Amino acid sequence: MSVITAARIPRQPTNQQPTQVDLTELPEDTRQLIEHALEAARNAPDNDVYFDHMTTAITAAGIRQPRHGEIVRCGCTSCHCDVLYDVDDPDAWLYNDGAHEIPQCPGCADEHPGTNAE
Numbered sequence: 001m002s003v004i005t006a007a008r009i010p011r012q013p014t015n016q017q018p019t020q021v022d023l024t025e026l027p028e029d030t031r032q033l034i035e036h037a038l039e040a041a042r043n044a045p046d047n048d049v050y051f052d053h054m055t056t057a058i059t060a061a062g063i064r065q066p067r068h069g070e071i072v073r074c075g076c077t078s079c080h081c082d083v084l085y086d087v088d089d090p091d092a093w094l095y096n097d098g099a100h101e102i103p104q105c106p107g108c109a110d111e112h113p114g115t116n117a118e
């Protein structure tokens with residue numbers, strides 16, 4: 001004979017968070033914290049330090065936990081939108097202008113995707 005217990009309702013911890021955040025809509029101090037964290041991540045000597053800084057930026061931004069723990073700031077040169085998003089978002093786009101790899105957020109990828117320079 002089994003005892004029927006109330007089904008546990010799974011909590012929905014992170015699904016309500018946005019997958020992208022506009023940096024310009026955040027308070028100034030939050031924005032600076034994120035910019036510093038992203039800068040520090042870029043200059044990190046190893047992966048541990050890199051992901052520490054990424055986590056700081058992700059937490060401060062309130063963005064949904066990215067697939068591989070990395071976010072990036074949209075580098076679109078058409079609109080300078082300053083959106084932060086999951087690097088591995090399948091709707092995002094990355095192109096090469098001949099000198100640099102330029103990450104574009106899903107919105108930019110949809111509206112004006114950059115084309116790779118040959």
Ligand SMILES: [Zn+2]
Binds near residue numbers: 105
């Ligand atoms: Zn963008």
Ligand SMILES: [Zn+2]
Binds near residue numbers: 108
């Ligand atoms: Zn754009």
